[in-house]
Amino acid sequence: EAGVAQSPRYKIIEKRQSVAFWCNPISGHATLYWYQQILGQGPKLLIQFQNNGVVDDSQLPKDRFSAERLKGVDSTLKIQPAKLEDSAVYLCASSQSGTYISYNEQFFGPGTRLTVL
């Protein structure tokens, strides 16, 4: 079974530029998550999709971050414009379970390391 794919693996940009990350979840997984992991901290959930609908985006800085999962499969996370504090690893994860199942083991991709100069 193929795992969660993410690209690019590394990205270096200057502040005020824009950047986009792509994620392809495990086939058949209904739920897709984007996390931001700043060095030395735990992953912070940015947005959670159930199929192509948003379940939670309460911690997504909506003035600069956007995400979509148009066909309920792969997803794109965009930052525009980037700030220095956006330097982090962006993790994508997927889970098989839907909204009403009592557990939701997540499978994580390798992450994209973003450096904003």
Place this chain on the structure above:
Amino acid sequence: AQSVTQLDSHVSVSEGTPVLLRCNYSSSYSPSLFWYVQHPNKGLQLLLKYTSAATLVKGINGFEAEFKKSETSFHLTKPSAHMSDAAEYFCVVSDRPPPGGSYIPTFGRGTSLIVHP
């Protein structure tokens, strides 16, 4: 509202000695609890999960955790540490949502396990 506290940012043990990584949680509903491990330059991997079945949960690589509702704890243990256990460990809580809601995970800040030869 849910939250999770990992009580130690770093834990240092000698190879062959027991490991204890502490996690306390706050939950409004019946929670699901997880431990994930992140080895350097590798993706997050599930160690074990609690989903309201047995309170003592066994995971991979000899790790186990006990759900104690009265103490709101889910500490991770291993009888004998191995050098390969050196990694970052994250405790995760996911509340059972109200009807119509969704499971949304919250990560702790992480505990770095250091294993000395």
